[in-house]
Amino acid sequence: MLKKLLRFLSSRFVLIGALLMLQAYVLVMLVGGLPPIVEFILVVLGLFIVVELVNSSNNQSISITWIIIILIMPGFGSLLYLMFANRQVPKGLRSLQEQGHFDPLTVLPQDKKMLRKLEQTDAHISKQFDYILHSGSFPTYKNTQVDYYPVGEDKFASLLVELEKAEKYIFLEYFIIREGIMWNSMLDILIKKVAEGVDVRIIYDDAGTINTLPSDYKETLESYGIKVHVFNKLRPILMVSMNNRDHRKILSIDGKVGYLGGINLGDEYVNVLHRFGHWKDSAIKLEGEAVWSITVMFLQFWNVLNGVDEAFEPYNPHYTIKAKGYIQPYSDSPTDREQLGENIHLNFIINANEYLYIMTPYLIPSHEMKRMLVLASKSGVDVRIIVPHTPDKWYVHNVTQSNYAEFIDNGIRIYEYTPGFIHSKNLLADGRAGIVGSTNLDFRSYYLNYESGALMYETDAIDGMVADFEETIAASIEITREDVDKTSPFTRILRQFLGLFSTLL
Structure with missing residues (x-):
């Protein structure tokens, strides 16, 4: 028990949290010691901010929260608003069109005849697909088999089979990776695939894994020949960009098979570890044309995060199978102006x-x-x-x-x-x-x-x-x-x- 407590107190989570609290305390002390004229200016500024929020087109709930903060803490609330509201993440992490520096209509073309057929079948659903295409640049596909997994155990079993089939590349991007039966079983296959010449790449979020992976885990994976990027590494600095996390759960195998859903890579997601009773989660497996969109999602993120301009087309298998229905994979970014x-x-x-x-x-x-x-x-x-x-x-x-x-x-x-x-x-x-x-x-x-x-x-x-x-x-x-x-x-x-x-x- 004592060892666990000491390990927790010396963890990155506690260290970063303590430093952030210290900075917040110093900030409060500094504001409290400002000359009266500066405090007065901040209070007046707060009134202008409140008026601007009331008349803005921003989400009403978000505006109300900031108004309450500014009214409860005059002056200091204004300073918090200036520091943390309406701030964008670094320029590299912007909309889909900017992230990969490519023309989405060329890389992700849309079959217009197929959309017209869908419109004739169901005009209401067709409009929903149209919105994602025009606002997110993600096309709709038809030649894709889609299987649904109602629990993590089903996805895990499928993943192990499909990973073994990989011949060219495996791209993984997850919010949480936790060492244990699920991840270690996958890692054994990934290491073997690297030895076979398969290009294995992983993106994981630093905040999501702060309590589940060692701080030097990137180096551990790289020692196996796996390419790794840790997204938006946590720093003990009061910065709004630390709030933007990579919550996606996507995987592409040779551009032929892909996975989407809510399941991360940890034992609780397959009910080996019971943290809150039975963990009910779900995912879908795609096989066919639509996996190309998942592959592009990963590659355009990888390019920007690593400062490279790698071509996408060599990774396109142009893989088609016959299947019923329509599917449109998509990705959402907090840095554009489209929710x-x-x-x-x-x-x-x-x-x-x-x-x-x-x-x-x-x-x-x-x-x-x-x-x-x-x-x-x-x-x-x-x-x-x-x-x-x-x-x-x-x-x-x-x-x-x-x-x-x-x-x-x-x-x-x-x-x-x-x-x-x-x-x-x-x-x-x-x-x-x-x-x-x-x-x-x-x-x-x-x-x-x-x-x-x-x-x-x-x-x-x-x-x-x-x-x-x-x-x-x-x-x-x-x-x-x-x-x-x-x-x-x-x-x-x-x-x-x-x-x-x-x-x-």
Whole structure:
């Protein structure tokens, strides 16, 4: 026990946290010791900032949070706003068009005839695919087999088989990698593939792995011949760019087989490690043309992160198989002015006709998304949302629960997954269309993180999603208005208070 405590206290997490707290303390002391005229200027500036926020087109919930901070802490709140609001990450990490310095219409061409056929089949879903194409530059594909995995164990078993088949390259990009049975089994194959001449590359996020990998793990992987980039390395400096994390979970094998979804590479995701009961997660496996978009997502990120300008076409296998349905992989960046991930979800919600089912670990919707969910329910759509019963973060779960009353009062059915923790980020509409990806229904995913996912229509994966939702609802408890009314006054006040800062969670 003592050894574990000492190891924790000497970890990078504690060291960086302590240095950040020290800087915050020094900043507060400096502001407190400013000349009265400077404090007065900051207070007046705060009033102008509040007026600007009230009249801006920014997300209303984010604006309200900053207004509260500025009004609670006059002067200091203005300084925080100037330091951390409306700041962009370094120029290299911008929109898809800028990141790889390429023409997306050339690298990711769209088959227009196929889109016209889709429009004739279903005009509503066609518009959703059109939005992603025009706003994100990601094409729609037809010749791709898509399989759905309702738990991490299924994806893990598939991964081991497909990795063994790799002949040219393996590209992995994950938020979390944890040493253990899952990752070590994969690593054994990756090391063997490097020896066979396969190009193996890995991108992992520094914040996501700060407690799961040694600080020198990059060097360890490189010693095996694996190419590695650690995304946005944490530094003990108060910088807004430290908030932008690579939350994507993507993998491409020879450009023929790819994976997307919410499953990271750690034992909890395959229920070897039980942290919060049964870990319910999901992913999709793609085989065919659409894997090219996943490959390009990785390569354009790799090019910018490593300062290279590697050509993409040599990695295109032009691999096609016959399969039913349509799929459109996409990636969302926090550094452009298009909230692609959020808009895809909003578009999906307002186009549901009969039913809309959602799985999400965190239910922290913006004001706009709340309105769309309520509007869908009031328009006769059967809206059901499944969230965890056992949370991984108590404060986030309390904000999630603070939304129950409003949703239930407007006909939306809320379920909590009693076996444990839901980590899936899935949307299903009418048994025909679905979204699987890494994007949570919260502000961090929509505005701060790099995310990935796929919009699907009538693929085989949709049938799997339908069955999974039915089974998951059966394994969950429905939250009623009576359950909400039993909440203690203290808990209600706590949830309302935490809700004020939901945009920062």
